[in-house]
Amino acid sequence: MVPSLKRLLAALRRLPGVGAKSAQRIGYHLLxxxxxxxxxxxxxxxxxxxRVALCSICGNIAETTADENRRPVCEICSDPERDEERLLIVEEPYNVESFERTGVFNGRYHVLGGLFDPLAGIGAEELGLDKLRRRIxxxxxxxxxxxxxPTAAGEATAxxxxxxxxxxxVRLTRIAVGLSAGADVDYADEVSLRLAVEGRREMH
Amino acid sequence: MVPSLKRLLAALRRLPGVGAKSAQRIGYHLLxxxxxxxxxxxxxxxxxxxRVALCSICGNIAETTADENRRPVCEICSDPERDEERLLIVEEPYNVESFERTGVFNGRYHVLGGLFDPLAGIGAEELGLDKLRRRIxxxxxxxxxxxxxPTAAGEATAxxxxxxxxxxxVRLTRIAVGLSAGADVDYADEVSLRLAVEGRREMH
Structure with missing residues (x-):
């Protein structure tokens, strides 16, 4: 293999989800x-x-300004219209996007950048929980x-x-767990059904 | 989503095998x-x-020299030690690498750059078969x-x-089709078994 292609394949294989075969496919595609x-x-x-860095307030992604001395602040943190009284804590920046698309939440966010994973050495320090506590x-x-x-790691972190x-x-709440919208009770797994019953609400 | 990330995800999604989710994973990994x-x-x-182009003789990949007026020629085509009497025709440049790794062939190659696929508009012209005929x-x-x-498209092309x-x-030969080395007759599919019988050879 020519050196330039070998070099590209090595760089591609460092990406998540890209193995030897997919790196090869991408390399030949670019050729x-x-x-x-x-x-x-x-x-x-x-x-x-x-141009992109993590927001110094919430950990969301932020397009940085030309002024290098200013600490990066994301669009949501710099928006004066957002509700200052509610904070929603998520794992990753793309979770912020998902909640934003629902339009159901107009407060502030905090992005952990991961979940508790003691085996991988990810604990309170790695997730910056001290900074989160101070912020709150x-x-x-x-x-x-x-x-x-609502996975094992997500529940442990919560x-x-x-x-x-x-x-x-301060009032702490947890997002609801139950059947997905449109799901058939007949096909739901046991755990989802149990959680759906446990999380039942009054009908108004 | 910030514009710089959106731009990267759009570029990543043009790569083969990279969908919305894998582009997102790669984007956040790079962040x-x-x-x-x-x-x-x-x-x-x-x-x-x-620096890399397709060899002007055989269609294999070639690292180009600084001299831009010279047409690109791959390592194999420019190697005077190779057997000039045998030509092995493959679909893609990475097939050349596979055959090279076996060490069983020391002749020249010709890379078609694809297989016959009339529905996708790939015919004799797209595969440069006129040039191949002239070369031979x-x-x-x-x-x-x-x-x-030995797939439908590969057989049609052959x-x-x-x-x-x-x-x-000129003498034309076709690579052998049969059971894979190490395969169990008991688990082989019907077509492979039939081809293995049809392609039987004398034991010397």
Whole structure:
């Protein structure tokens, strides 16, 4: 294999979900594609590295300004129209986008950047929970919504956050777990059914 | 989503095998990775676009020289040690690598760059078969080995090549089809078994 292709395949294989075969497919695709496609891909990678950083307040992604001395602040944190009384805690920046698309929440976010994973060495320090506690202690939120996924790791993280934040005397809520909208009771798994019953609400 | 990330995801989604979710995973991976990883990836993409082209003789990939007026010629075509009497015809440049790794063939290659696919508009012209016919007519090969895959498209391509090359009065061979090495007769599918019987050879 020619050195330039070998070098590209090595760089591609460092990406998540890209193995030897997919790196090869991408490499040969770029070899045959218009050069402009390769240049646009390379430029957009460099552009991301140079212009996007994590928000210094909430951990969401932020397009940085030309002023390098200013700490990066995302669109939501710099929007004066958002509700200051509610904070929704999520795992990843793309979770922020998902909640934003629903239009159901107009408060502030906090992005953990991961979930508790002791085996991988991800704990309170790696998730910046001290900074989160300080952020909540210094503000006047009426409600903190824990919106990590209802998976083992998401639940463990939510449980830890409850312990951590309870002394601050602020209302803590957890997003609902139950059947997906449109799901058939007949096909639902046992755990989802049990959680749907346990999480039942009064009908008004 | 910030514009720089949106731009990168759009460029990533043009790659084969990369959908919305995998583009997102790659994008967020690069956001968190060391900047040097992004720069190396971008540089290797540009490097490939600028330094690698298809060999003007056989269609294999070739690292180009600084001399822009010279037509690109791959390592194998420019190697005087290779057997000039045998030509092995494959579908893609990475097939050349596979055959090279076996060490069983020391002749020249011809890379079609695809297989017959009339529905996708890929025919004799797109595969450059005229050029291949000319290459063979002008040389003195003792044997042309058709090494496209034993799939429907690979067989159709081989059959077309046989028709095309027969008037040149050169020995045409086809790679063997049968059971894979290590395969259990008990688990082999019907077609493989039939082909293994049909392709039986004398034991010396």
């Amino acid at each position: 045959r594609a218009e050069k402009s496609e390769s240049y646009e891909l390379a430029r957009s990678i460099v552009n991301l590295a140079e 202690a210094e503000a006047a939120y009426n409600e903190i919504i824990l919106a990590t996924s 449980a830890y956050l409850r312990e951590l934040l309870e002394p601050l005397n | 968190r990775a060391e900047k040097s990883e992004s720069y190396e990836l971008a540089r290797s993409i540009v490097n490939l676009a600028e 007519a002008e040389a003195a090969y003792n044997e042309i080995i058709l090494a496209t895959s 059959a077309y090549l046989r028709e095309l090359l027969e008037p040149l009065n």
